Amino acid sequence: MDRYIDSGSGSGSGSGSVAATVLVVLAVEAAVVLVVLTVAAAPEVLVVVEVNKVVVAVVLVAVVEAVVEAAPTALVEATAATTEVVVVVVVVVVVVVVVVVAVVVVVVAVFVVVVAAAAVAVAAAAAVVVVVVVVVVVVVVVVVVVVVVVVAVVVVVIIAQCSSSSSDCSSSSRSVVVVVVVVVVVVVKVVLVVVVVVVVVVVVVVVVVVVVVVVVTVVVVVVVVVVVTVIVEILNLEILDLYALVEWVSLIKTSENVGKKMSEFNIYFAGSIKGGRQDVDIYAQIIELLKPHGHIFTEFVGDKNYNGPTPADGRTDKDVHDTDIRYLKRSHCVVAEVTQTSMGVGYEIGRAVALEIPILCLFRPNGGKALSCMIRGAHDGSAVSVVDYSEVSEVPNILADFFKKIKK
Numbered sequence: 470m471d472r473y474i475d476s477g478s479g480s481g482s483g484s485g486s487v488a489a490t491v492l493v494v495l496a497v498e499a500a501v502v503l504v505v506l507t508v509a510a511a512p513e514v515l516v517v518v519e520v521n522k523v524v525v526a527v528v529l530v531a532v533v534e535a536v537v538e539a540a541p542t543a544l545v546e547a548t549a550a551t552t553e554v555v556v557v558v559v560v561v562v563v564v565v566v567v568v569v570v571a572v573v574v575v576v577v578a579v580f581v582v583v584v585a586a587a588a589v590a591v592a593a594a595a596a597v598v599v600v601v602v603v604v605v606v607v608v609v610v611v612v613v614v615v616v617v618v619v620v621a622v623v624v625v626v627i628i629a630q631c632s633s634s635s636s637d638c639s640s641s642s643r644s645v646v647v648v649v650v651v652v653v654v655v656v657v658k659v660v661l662v663v664v665v666v667v668v669v670v671v672v673v674v675v676v677v678v679v680v681v682v683v684v685v686t687v688v689v690v691v692v693v694v695v696v697v698t699v700i701v702e703i704l705n706l707e708i709l710d711l712y713a714l715v716e717w718v719s720l721i722k723t724s725e726n727v728g729k730k731m732s733e734f735n736i737y738f739a740g741s742i743k744g745g746r747q748d749v750d751i752y753a754q755i756i757e758l759l760k761p762h763g764h765i766f767t768e769f770v771g772d773k774n775y776n777g778p779t780p781a782d783g784r785t786d787k788d789v790h791d792t793d794i795r796y797l798k799r800s801h802c803v804v805a806e807v808t809q810t811s812m813g814v815g816y817e818i819g820r821a822v823a824l825e826i827p828i829l830c831l832f833r834p835n836g837g838k839a840l841s842c843m844i845r846g847a848h849d850g851s852a853v854s855v856v857d858y859s860e861v862s863e864v865p866n867i868l869a870d871f872f873k874k875i876k877k
């Protein structure tokens with residue numbers, strides 16, 4: 470009889486250790502859910518706007534570049550109205566892309582929330598199942614113990630009666646005792662086996678489900694974090710700066726760019742702005758002379774009304790710097806008027822040297838300024854050319870020589 474009581478309590482402690490294992494798994498699960506929710510609330514992940522920006526930028530760059538590349542055939546004969554149509558198409562594409570991206574972002578967000586919710590639900594369900602199983606085991610064990618004790622008491626009473634009065638103890642009474650004991654033993658054994666089997670099956674199922682949910686949740690979290698990290702990194706690329714797109718669209722709209730393939734030959738003209746605007750008229754004349762040679766990104770340097778960004782522009786110094794560096798990277802050459810000393814022009818020349826872009830520096834010795842050794846000394850006749858001139862009338866020939874050399 471004790472044997473069965475022991476095995477009953479043995480199965481109870483077994484389910485306890487399994488329950489402990491499940492609770493550990495649930496703790497891990499809860500930690501994962503916590504990570505999901507934390508990540509979902511993290512600023513980097515709340516980049517709906519940024520994601521829009523990056524995708525819009527990618528598509529817009531492609532669209533605008535395609536439009537610009539197609540310019541010689543598509544726009545040479547175009548009227549201003551056709552140009553407007555191109556701009557409208559670009560705007561429509563932007564709107565469509567924004568809507569599509571918004572939908573995608575919402576779907577991804579909902580997916581993440583659903584996964585997190587499912588993980589929480591599974592964790593809760595698993596906890597309930599474990600509690601129910603433990604309760605069932607405890608109840609069954611208690612019932613079995615009570616039944617065994619009661620039967621033992623009955624048997625002891627009957628045996629006591631048989632010993633005190635052999636007349637009261639008929640053989641049928643003895644048979645009844647034997648049968649009762651055998652039946653109780655069999656019933657207890659069957660019940661315990663069933664309980665153990667049920668507990669093992671339920672716990673195994675719960676553990677498997679929880680492990681699957683944990684794995685899925687971890688995979689989702691890793692994928693989301695990786696994707697978001699990649700997006701955030703891509704956002705740092707200058708090529709995806711929306712300022713460029715706005716500028717490109719306005720360039721397409723500018724009538725003088727209609728029919729001109731911007732990417733054919735891009736020229737970066739550098740001239741002093743904050744360093745002093747004394748030579749701005751000369752810059753304007755040189756820019757006019759440069760126009761037949763290609764597209765000039767920085768025509769504003771020759772605008773005598775321009776003295777740098779103003780608060781009304783809404784552009785920061787960083788915007789100016791980043792836009793110029795982007796222009797520089799897309800330029801096929803740099804032409805710099807270096808007579809008026811300018812930190813910005815010197816910096817641009819240095820960056821252009823690093824980017825291995827051919828540079829022509831124009832200097833007027835009669836301008837009353839001294840040229841830095843770092844510019845004059847950079848002259849090597851190929852990558853960097855420093856050429857002196859006295860009058861703007863000399864510049865066409867200097868430019869012709871320079872472009873002949875770099876375009877061949």
Ligand SMILES: O=c1[nH]c(=O)n([C@H]2C[C@H](O)[C@@H](COP(=O)(O)O)O2)cc1CO
Nearest residue numbers: 739740741742743744777778811813814
């Ligand atoms: O508003 C600006 N926009 C701009 O493109 N630049 C670039 C172009 C010029 O070649 C160069 C002039 O530099 P600086 O302002 O230090 O003289 O810097 C400079 C400024 C003002 O610093």
